Amino acid sequence: HWLDPVKTVYKQLKELIVSTKKNDKTATDNQSVNPMVLCFRVKFYPADPMSLHEEITRYFLFLQLRRDLHHGRLLCPPSDANLLAAYIIQSELGDYDIQDHPPGYVSQFKMLPKQTPKIEEQITEIHKTLAKQVPSEAENNFLKKAATLDTYGVDPHQVKDQKGNQLYLGITHQGIMTFHGNRRTHLFVWTQIKRIVYEGKMFIVHVHTAEKQQPIGYKCPTTSACKYLWRCAVEQQFFFTLSSSINAPKVRSGGSLLTRGSKFRFSGRCQTEAIAASGGISRPGPSFTRSSSLPNFSHKKDGKSSLRNTTMPRDAAIKEAKARFNELPVDVPGQTKTEANKLIVTDKETENVVEKAPIASSESSDEVSVSRAMQGVTAAPPTEEKELESPGSAPNSLQIPESADSCIKKLFKHFLVSISFLFSRCIFNFSLSSFFFVFFFLCLLFSLSSFFFVFFFLCLLFSFFSFSFFFFLLFFFIFLLFFFLLSFFFFLFSSFLFFFLFSSFLFSFSSFLFSFSLFLFFFCLSPFVFFLLFPSIFF
Template structure:
């Protein structure tokens, strides 16, 4: 007996944010991505499901997010076995505003993972504090009878841990919380929930919070990393943020082949910035990630949010339909934002499905002073080493600190090394040399020269050429580009006059072919019936053509001759 399609069951494995935890799930061919995500979230008792997603790697090594509105089987048809990774997809700008403790815990697990794999760039003091908070959450208060020796070394907290930074983590773990008797800025005495909230508060203010770096190259062939989060699109080079394009400045996003293109709108100026990705598949992935992040954090309503890019006469292009709630809808549901006027919503969403050129870009989340996101490089994260090295040893040791300067420069992980994040036990990137400076040693020596970043990703080592085009002067967020690299902008074209990207048109593709075929047949018919060309004589004598000429061609020719005579 053959099974019907509805009776077939497929099995898949979902790896959770802790590598040791997995879920074995089943689905039918007719099930869509939302079913699987809802099932995983229900197993974790998660109700705020909009921030999470399932990621998988295709046969070519390219990562993808499982689309919620498409069939699961169609998306992973070439995968064997079928493996998904449960991850935070949209990092909330302020994770402390999340309603459920279990949701905050999952975000904490994701950030802990980002810190371990080198995606969360931070200074030495921040790395030591984050590591101590993880120890406090995992082990509780310091107990000299239990926590003996170098107990921190037994836990993997950072991409590269040294004895010096482990010693600093242990010291912070032993010190009482500031404000308590004998408190000196440590974590002893913090409850698990307090330590988790402090960890989230520090992490969400880092430049690389919520960044999943994608390797691209600039017009000179230099390796860059493109990061996308709630604040916009950023570029990083050598562990330093070089540009920040906020969503309010982004006019539209599209891609052509391997070129990822960002169109920017500044007061009375327009700029176009292009980045070349290692492959067409990786470029499409970057575009999809950017579109999803922009729509989630900027749209007031997700209804009929549809975006097109690419395409032409001989290509299909790409259509992306956003599925799920936006951040504003979530905040309004939770009472953190006042509902918008329905008339405003109607006017903002009028026009049906939106093109990439008309997607609004206005952040919906109110940012407070504690969680503001500056478009300029932060001095604690983005300052070059030479500035930090100029600090004297006495200044470095003020307040009894053991660490000074950017001691842990974590290189950004490459996106197509998926494989570092999606395979347990593997890291997606390397870390620059860790420099720990004790107060005693700081008086005698300065910092060592900063090592260049190394990347283990196969995509970062790709030899594909890159092109980046700037049309306009660098912005304040640029910080690292010279004026010579920018060309004079062309005459600005009003957005209303800009043609939107054209999707694939069946009519446009087949009408020229149809007309060409009929013209060819007409020319061939005239050659056969109206000429006495020697090569065609045997063909004209065939019975089928003789009958065709007598019954159809001759009457039609006579009819057209009479009509022409009557007309003139």
């Protein structure tokens, strides 16, 4: 899940913990919460990485794509994967030197999901051909190559098609695409997508082409996963298609007659505004150092440091397990305590952490969990215990102290909001039900009166023309048969409508009143139809 810059971090983490406990039926209130990982990540992958103005921005994108390649998200043919890995080594170590780089040095670099000695030999041969490329040039070549791949910028979501086939749905700058294993099956560009909605677990994309217009639906594992997928898709569409964020509309989906559904309002800058703001920067680019997360090979065995690739610092004592992806777990409390204003970052070095990507290969795609496919945030690498104190703070973990008066005010405010909502809903249901019940009795009265009127009219007709009693009974029997058949038809239709609405509204009391009122309405509509059709048929 991505943090909303408008809301506070503490509030969003608390909401995430509450929703997690609701989904996990085995969790208890006193159960400790696992440390949550907050990471700095790239949310919107640019269509052209070279359009990024500053080198430090391209470097951050390079780090993100390097992580995607390692986790199996950036899927590509073996030849392209070996070339990307060689660019990483060139950026980290510089030119190949037989004295600095002993045989098997590539095995110390974990760059690919499945890295074998044979693949490492191929990477070494490619690394030899990349001589005289400085780190920035190697990173730019890496970005250019990665941008041409189908899985560039894909955040996979686990879905199923109408046949029940397991697919992964990705959202990129091009549009919405689906993958079956390692193969891309469909691509719906943003110009073809006119509307994106969700209903329960169904994620629906309305695609308009020159030939036809059709909605295409995919089933998500849960309703919350479908809602999250909808928000991601709408946000990506607005970012890459809007000319100005001011023109972003407020969209709503997932609602019904008695539920509000979910709403989304795009915040921040769109791609056009970001590129324009980046192009208007006149200051020189900020200076930065590339912190290597890989083993140090720039020192020779005799202790003399190699001078090649001097732009890369090699003397910083940074452990690979500690700063590989700069991911530190943050302990988030389950309840608010007044004695805390300290951030504790802890983890044990003895923990074995295995990071898995939602898409690794066709063999392992079935073993990916739904939460990993939704969140894209995996477990943190083992780190040493740290304690970061804010100025003037004391005890425990990330908590916000609140006084008793503020808690009472919040509780009273929530109580008033709940009472007003229940009162308005009761008034709405009562007024709606009263209207339909009154209409039902009026229709019933009219149906009885129309029945006796037709009966009296038949009696006068047969007595005036002196027809036999047999013809009178025959006409009266046809009249009753037609009346009951029409009533039975409306009864079936109104019953089907009643049970459909009642089941779709999750069997609530308000849905029962509304559905039953509609049932009475359509059932009592039959006398009107009969009164209009009977004279035209028999007279």
